[in-house]
Amino acid sequence: MADDSIRLHYTVPGDDFTRAGEASADLKSRMKKLGLPPGAIRKVSIALYEGEINLAIHAHGGDIDVEITDDEVRMVLSDQGPGIADISLAMSEGWSTAPDEVRSLGFGAGMGLPNMKKYSDEFDIQSAVGVGTTVTMAVKTA
């Protein structure tokens, strides 16, 4: 772990889709100030926003820990939500358990987890039903 790494923590409230996005907007602005590459900033923004929306929709909220080091941005999203019974199904494009209310806002297309994986250079998901889910994503910046 680099000594000059930057650590950030965000709490995502459950079921509030107007506030979901605050963490990704904040991280995006910090990455811009640090002069990190625009491509990496875009990847982090998209991956983290999808993660925030997932926490709000499915897990009644959760926590995000970010570490910015010399060569990557690492994000760990953890929740104590219902967990995912079949991770490979949840990872397939178009599969969604989002309620109608969420779909009417334009979410729930079943692209959240696939987008998170697509925009990460490293992606890992661990989940247990009734316990919660932890997603780790890293995006290279150098």
Next chain:
Amino acid sequence: MTTGELAAACGFTHVTGDGDREIEGIFTGDLLSWAMGRAKEADAWFTVMGNVNTVAVAALADCACAVLCHGAQWDAAAVQKADMQGVELYTTELPEFEASYLAAVTLELAPPEP
């Protein structure tokens, strides 16, 4: 071509932003995660979803602007957030296809390969 030039040429109504973003392409669609994953940086985004989440996606995906079609109006919260985040918003009475088509012709975009 800038957002302001496109809006003037196509008759889109200005809502927020300075009109100075360069446009390189177009994305049309309403599902936010599709837009998030497939809209490209500097795209003009044509949609009918006028809520605050559209603004969040447009900002994070670095779209040049978002154009609300079919005469729909942006929510007050969306306008406020767009002002804060520097996202350019427009409206048009045109349906999504017609608005996108007009913009594509104006931008002189090459048709896609069949």
